[in-house]
Amino acid sequence: MPVLELQGVSQEFGGLRALDGIDMKVEHNTIFGIIGPNGAGKTTLFNVITGIYTPTEGSLIFRDTPIASLSSHKVARLGIGRTFQNIRLFNRLSVLDNVKVAANWNRSAGLLASLLGMPAYVREQKQCSTKAEELITMMGLYEKRREYAQSLSYGEQRRLEIARALASNPCLLLLDEPAAGMNSSEKLELMDLIWKIRDDMQLTILLVEHDMHLVMNICEQIAVLDYGRKIAEGDPEQIKSDPRVIQSYLGVEQ
Amino acid sequence: MLWQQLLNGLTLGSTYALIALGYTMVYGIVQLINFAHGEIYMVGAFVGLVLVTVWDVNLGVAMVGAMAVCMLLGVLVERIAYRPLRGKSSRLSPLISALGASIFLSTLMALIAGVNTRRYPAIMDLSSFSWGPVQVSSMQVIILLVSALLMIGLQFMVRKTRIGKAMRACSQDLDAAALMGINVNRVISYTFAIGSALAAAGGVMVGVYYNAVWPYMGTMAGLKAFAAAVLGGIGSIPGAMLGGLTLGVLEIMGVAYISSSFKDAIAFGILILVLILRPQGILGEKISKKV
Numbered sequence: 001m002p003v004l005e006l007q008g009v010s011q012e013f014g015g016l017r018a019l020d021g022i023d024m025k026v027e028h029n030t031i032f033g034i035i036g037p038n039g040a041g042k043t044t045l046f047n048v049i050t051g052i053y054t055p056t057e058g059s060l061i062f063r064d065t066p067i068a069s070l071s072s073h074k075v076a077r078l079g080i081g082r083t084f085q086n087i088r089l090f091n092r093l094s095v096l097d098n099v100k101v102a103a104n105w106n107r108s109a110g111l112l113a114s115l116l117g118m119p120a121y122v123r124e125q126k127q128c129s130t131k132a133e134e135l136i137t138m139m140g141l142y143e144k145r146r147e148y149a150q151s152l153s154y155g156e157q158r159r160l161e162i163a164r165a166l167a168s169n170p171c172l173l174l175l176d177e178p179a180a181g182m183n184s185s186e187k188l189e190l191m192d193l194i195w196k197i198r199d200d201m202q203l204t205i206l207l208v209e210h211d212m213h214l215v216m217n218i219c220e221q222i223a224v225l226d227y228g229r230k231i232a233e234g235d236p237e238q239i240k241s242d243p244r245v246i247q248s249y250l251g252v253e254q
Numbered sequence: 255m256l257w258q259q260l261l262n263g264l265t266l267g268s269t270y271a272l273i274a275l276g277y278t279m280v281y282g283i284v285q286l287i288n289f290a291h292g293e294i295y296m297v298g299a300f301v302g303l304v305l306v307t308v309w310d311v312n313l314g315v316a317m318v319g320a321m322a323v324c325m326l327l328g329v330l331v332e333r334i335a336y337r338p339l340r341g342k343s344s345r346l347s348p349l350i351s352a353l354g355a356s357i358f359l360s361t362l363m364a365l366i367a368g369v370n371t372r373r374y375p376a377i378m379d380l381s382s383f384s385w386g387p388v389q390v391s392s393m394q395v396i397i398l399l400v401s402a403l404l405m406i407g408l409q410f411m412v413r414k415t416r417i418g419k420a421m422r423a424c425s426q427d428l429d430a431a432a433l434m435g436i437n438v439n440r441v442i443s444y445t446f447a448i449g450s451a452l453a454a455a456g457g458v459m460v461g462v463y464y465n466a467v468w469p470y471m472g473t474m475a476g477l478k479a480f481a482a483a484v485l486g487g488i489g490s491i492p493g494a495m496l497g498g499l500t501l502g503v504l505e506i507m508g509v510a511y512i513s514s515s516f517k518d519a520i521a522f523g524i525l526i527l528v529l530i531l532r533p534q535g536i537l538g539e540k541i542s543k544k545v
Contacts, residue, residue, distance in 0.1 A: 052429065073436055077435045084430070088429075090423045090427060090430070092422070097419050101416075101420055102436075104420065121416075
């Protein structure tokens with residue numbers, strides 16, 4: 001059974017059809033890539049999946065639950081975490097708090113309990129801190145846990161975004177151009193990190209990326225978008241040799 | 255004389271600060287000037303008055319009661335007047351809705367209670383004592399102490415607790431907060447509740463201090479507190495505290511050393527100067543537009 005299934009998903013913005021009848025199935029524990037030229041609708045697709053937009057047509061099923069009309073925080077709580085193309089951390093929260101704030105919603109102690117420092121709240125906060133510390137240790141940010149997110153280097157901020165997205169125990173992780181702005185050694189580290197996350201946490205990963213080397217290396221399944229339509233889908237070898245993909249995106253080798 | 259005025263200024267300023275905090279917290283999260291906030295303060299003063307006259311409670315109970323009622327009122331105003339407009343319309347519509355809510359609440363109170371000024375019964379020993387050259391009234395001590403405690407409590411809540419951290423996350427990036435599973439509407443409700451409680455506490459204390467409560471008392475107090483929030487840097491919590499105290503002191507100094515007829519002109523003169531010279535306020539950050 002697929003983790004995420006899209007059926008005929010379309011998104012219009014006042015006459016512009018940013019997504020046009022997308023059908024897609026993302027199987028459990030795969031690394032699924034979405035590629036395509038600029039403006040093809042990749043980020044729009046992420047925004048539809050995460051509830052920022054309600055699709056004009058079509059349905060999205062996430063583990064048996066229709067999510068097309070749910071608001072963002074509900075989609076997140078069902079188990080979809082994401083990062084952003086332009087980093088969107090909480091700049092003036094500490095590294096640790098960035099992760100904790102995302103891990104915190106599934107706690108039950110209320111405001112009064114928190115103000116009075118009741119045992120249930122204290123215990124929950126302990127668990128939450130432990131979880132957050134594990135994640136930032138995994139991302140190699142433990143030494144910087146007390147610093148403001150805005151003081152981190154670019155690569156560190158990218159990793160913190162991934163840690164924050166993992167804080168709520170998602171089973172589907174959406175990475176929007178995770179390698180943007182990285183040099184080649186950072187990209188290699190990122191690839192190892194993505195594999196590690198997938199294997200250790202039994203996650204399914206959906207990623208948008210322009211770096212073809214990275215996409216072809218780590219993705220097991222790839223969908224190609226162009227002008228809001230899915231023009232191809234398959235494993236890396238099939239995509240590399242697909243004439244339509246070569247024509248619209250990969251280009252012909254001279 | 256100077257020390258006396260400074261004390262009077264700090265007393266007035268801490269009530270401005272209590273109200274200004276509500277403006278700044280709401281603005282920080284939803285970029286809305288909640289013009290009905292002054293009316294929440296007014297309702298707080300009336301609820302306190304009713305509790306004191308009808309049930310004969312002491313000042314502490316009156317304040318807690320007023321804070322509780324105004325928390326609900328603040329949340330209700332947000333639900334009815336702002337939430338339906340959020341994200342669906344221009345930034346102007348909620349602003350107009352805020353003005354409407356403000357007018358609605360003050361005229362509703364005028365209808366219920368009449369437009370005459372009402373006075374708190376003598377619930378407090380309002381005696382004063384001398385401290386060097388300064389005459390200190392017991393109510394001034396109460397206002398300064400209670401305001402300080404509430405502000406320390408607020409700082410603790412915002413810095414240390416879960417809801418406080420969620421509020422800060424929402425004020426920095428509302429959409430990203432939602433995508434991380436934070437229930438943004440709930441955080442906004444909490445923000446309105448907390449801001450309204452602080453304003454209600456201010457309303458009761460001012461009602462007793464000046465011994466006057468009337469349905470339109472929130473208009474000027476609200477505008478002054480708004481000026482204080484802008485002076486301190488709107489969106490910044492320490493800024494609202496600092497702005498409130500600064501404005502209170504400057505206003506009292508102006509009255510004492512220039513003329514009492516300039517009282518209101520001083521507050522709004524400062525607002526204009528701040529907007530021209532340092533639009534981000536004392537502690538505010540320069541806003542760089544996201545591309």
